[in-house]
Amino acid sequence: MASLPNGAAAASSAGGGGAPVVDKEVDFANYFCTYSYLYHQKEMLCDRVRMDAYHSAVFRNAHHFRGKVVLDVGTGSGILAIWSAQAGARKVYAVEATNMAEHARELARANNVADIVEVIQGSMEDVVLPEKVDVIISEWMGYFLLRESMFDSVICARDRWLKLDGVMYPSHARMWLAPIRSGLGDKKMEDFDITMHDWSLFVEDTASYYGVNMNVLTKAYRAEHEKYYLRSSIWNNLHPNQVIGRAAVVKEIDCLTATVDEIREVRAQVTMPISQDMARLAALAGWFDVHFRGSKQNPAAQETELSTAPDENGGTHWGQQTADYISDSIDERLYWNTFN
Numbered sequence: 001m002a003s004l005p006n007g008a009a010a011a012s013s014a015g016g017g018g019a020p021v022v023d024k025e026v027d028f029a030n031y032f033c034t035y036s037y038l039y040h041q042k043e044m045l046c047d048r049v050r051m052d053a054y055h056s057a058v059f060r061n062a063h064h065f066r067g068k069v070v071l072d073v074g075t076g077s078g079i080l081a082i083w084s085a086q087a088g089a090r091k092v093y094a095v096e097a098t099n100m101a102e103h104a105r106e107l108a109r110a111n112n113v114a115d116i117v118e119v120i121q122g123s124m125e126d127v128v129l130p131e132k133v134d135v136i137i138s139e140w141m142g143y144f145l146l147r148e149s150m151f152d153s154v155i156c157a158r159d160r161w162l163k164l165d166g167v168m169y170p171s172h173a174r175m176w177l178a179p180i181r182s183g184l185g186d187k188k189m190e191d192f193d194i195t196m197h198d199w200s201l202f203v204e205d206t207a208s209y210y211g212v213n214m215n216v217l218t219k220a221y222r223a224e225h226e227k228y229y230l231r232s233s234i235w236n237n238l239h240p241n242q243v244i245g246r247a248a249v250v251k252e253i254d255c256l257t258a259t260v261d262e263i264r265e266v267r268a269q270v271t272m273p274i275s276q277d278m279a280r281l282a283a284l285a286g287w288f289d290v291h292f293r294g295s296k297q298n299p300a301a302q303e304t305e306l307s308t309a310p311d312e313n314g315g316t317h318w319g320q321q322t323a324d325y326i327s328d329s330i331d332e333r334l335y336w337n338t339f340n
């Protein structure tokens with residue numbers, strides 16, 4: 001989960017927790033920082049669609065967990081590790097980069113699984129486990145699936161620690177795009193015009209009050225705001241009736257075999273016929289789903305799906321990412337928001 005709609009990672013003054021223990025670059029530090037707050041973990045724990053999907057996936061497939069060794073990548077509050085233990089795992093390594101690890105430890109103790117769940121505080125990339133694992137479970141998905149790049153850490157964990165016949169939870173992921181109608185594009189355009197008008201007043205005032213002409217910076221200011229208002233996708237929670245044509249899969253990922261190179265860039269040629277009469281194409285919306293199918297050798301007894309598609313019942317905290325269909329650079333805007 002990313003920290004805030006539209007991926008704006010920010011620490012809140014609410015909640016406890018402390019500084020992250022990993023020393024990464026600045027935005028990476030911000031990213032980890034939010035996860036050290038209980039309020040933020042609670043947001044994820046309150047997403048019923050997300051919770052129900054993982055809960056069903058684990059308990060309907062307890063045979064994958066019974067007597068097995070499990071690795072939970074990014075355990076956060078420890079919820080997936082605790083479920084794994086309750087489903088019968090012999091040992092669960094629960095790795096968490098932030099100080100949330102201490103709360104996860106506390107929670108495991110309070111739920112009587114501390115003898116099974118071993119919480120390890122550290123970056124997954126650096127952690128050394130004493131053994132290989134049968135199952136890797138992780139909730140690594142960001143906006144439009146790849147926003148946080150946490151899947152890189154899962155791939156790293158898989159390549160280092162998963163047994164050859166091991167299982168990934170989730171096992172598969174897909175990215176979707178669909179044509180939509182929305183008033184958001186017009187609103188963004190309006191906001192952009194207001195911002196530029198405000199700038200011209202600022203330029204006039206600075207010249208008349210302080211004797212310096214700022215107009216030479218207008219072009220740069222416009223470019224900066226074009227990127228913010230017009231060339232980045234935004235978070236949205238769409239109603240299904242805003243989807244005006246057929247959605248298309250733009251990327252399918254097998255979590256057991258995917259490589260970092262494979263997810264570095266997503267390109268697809270798709271056809272999305274508009275099916276609603278009189279509908280104006282305003283934007284494209286992107287979302288994802290993941291599946292829990294086990295593996296070929298070790299299939300799930302019951303497959304589970306977690307979908308973040310537009311849903312009339314409110315959907316998930318991931319919502320959808322929308323990019324206005326106003327120029328030919330839509331792919332660039334989705335790219336920008338997904339990977340930066």
Ligand SMILES: C[S@@+](CC[C@H](N)C(=O)[O-])C[C@H]1O[C@@H](n2cnc3c(N)ncnc32)[C@H](O)[C@@H]1O
Nearest residue numbers: 001035074075076095096097122123124139153
């Ligand atoms: C989306 S949250 C999921 C938390 C919990 N598993 C759940 O489902 O509620 C991802 C968690 O992974 C942690 N995390 C992300 N990358 C990590 C890494 N490379 N090593 C260790 N922890 C990581 C974050 O700090 C965060 O707590």
